[in-house]
Amino acid sequence: MSLPNTSGIVDLGALAPQQPQQQAATGATVGEGWIVDAGEQHLQELMERSRTVPVVLDLWATWCQPCKQLGPILEKLTRSYGGRMQLAKIDVDANPQLMQAFQVQSVPTVFVLIGGQPFQLFQGAHPESQLRALFDEMFSIAAQQGVTGTLPPDASAGQPDEVAAEPEVPPLHQEGIDAIDRGDLDAAHAAFTKALKEAPADAEAKLALAQVELMQRCGKLSDPQAIIAAAGDSSAPAGGIDTQLQAADIEFAGGAIDDALTRLLNVVRQSSGDDKEAARVRLVTFFDLLAGDPRVSGYRRQLAAALY
Template sequence: MTDAASGAALRGAVDLSALRNRPAPTQAADASGPEARAAVPSLVMDVTDDTFAQILELSRTVPVVIDLWAEWCGPCKQLSPVLERVVTELDGRLVLAKVDVDANPQLSQAFRAQSIPMVVALVAGQPVPMFTGAVPEQQVREVFAQLLQLAAQNGVTGTVSVDGDAPGDAPEPVEAPLPPLHAEAFEAIEAGDYPRAVAAYEKAIAENPRDADARAGLGQVRLLDRVQGVDLHAARAAAAAAPADVHAQFAVADLDVAGGHVEDAFGRLLELFAQLPSDERAPVRERLLELFALVGDGDPRVIRARGQLASLLF
């Protein structure tokens, strides 16, 4: 957790005043005091610009983790299930609020979400920085433990229960087991072993070429593997110094997609494709197609970029 000692590092950078002043729905239970309890629809909630005031108020009872994500963001889809699992296991000591940055521009702007997935927290109405990017589950658990300690230091020690459920009586959800190779891939991702996850997904696709989940997972984990440990400033400097260097341009494009700057990534690779000789274009086209699949064929940015690629091909 960045600057976990206090929320001061983020307070000056985040302006929640417009969202704070919106009326918040009344909590279903007393939401004040060290032993406060509140009732919520779910421990994992979708939050919008219009409903965020409720979350600010709830954060005076229990720490609220904010997951800033988008549908096209591959790393977000890797991280969100981890956040949901860990929050659920903490049995009401934390709440997870999911914010689609595309649908909620005010929240995206307020939190300055220049790179996603981005995870912050609210404690007593104050934002606290946590981390950016997909991280292993063990790291998530460690950061959440620090968050609970910080909350306790600030007098936020309440809990929540789900509407209609008595505390402790909620049935354990029963999930269908993952196919063995998918389970192996997830285990590897949580351990930060992306090459092993890639190998597991590749084997799953070899056994069943129609395994759409494995193909989606493979694209996401390949991106995570490529951007792991890459310094953004060094990568941009290398790309600027060598505009025709395919690997240098690939590195920045990968970082842009991982950080949510999809159009920048597509524009960079399309420009590279246009300037290369015909016999050197194939790797760039393959990388573009891989990133198109990762973002999603129905995404408007993919549709536009496909059209531009087609015009360059013919």
């Protein structure tokens, strides 16, 4: 596997010339911390730093539920590498020009700068084991380009062998998280199911279980591209209900949130009986997974209109 170079797509030139003036005006730089909050005004600084260490850009939003899952994993991995990379967290709502320059269609989306060049790493949330493998490849590519530096120790980030103080995770939740990290989705499903049985009002366990079930469904699909092709465009779905549900899962898991919601909404409008109910249930599940996303209220209104 190789990292796709996006230097011909990402319009960094439209932003980079503005950086010195913006930084001078604000007096702000992100510095050499292992984990930093960054914005459009810091792009030139980050590009320069990427000639020393890979700079991973986490493009996220406050309303994005998958972002809340991914962020702590990225921070944990960054600490574990002991200064071999920098993680720059960028709120896309506060930095619309940067979002446009990187042509971000959904969040979370993660890029890396290596030697001043952007590479897209992935979209959506992924387990720690997959991300560690991807970062290992990233370091290999960086080394080929002579980017092998190390940032100074960062007291705020902690040293690699330190464990950051975090809220205590309920045992069954931790069991489920550990199972996801090792790729055992059945064990994760069992752990979160048990947590819900013991505490039916456990919102975090309910959300985690829905996420695991999405991962399980997607993991059983042998040819996602063929399924999307058979399902047709989200604005004009074609094929049976199973194909539509599978296509929506693929789109949602891949970060194409609006496509997934639009597809299911149109299935609700066009179908009846069990098919209509299946699409409605899946749509509501996605709403739960998107808790806090401002788009949900609009789709809920459309769903209510389609049902009544």
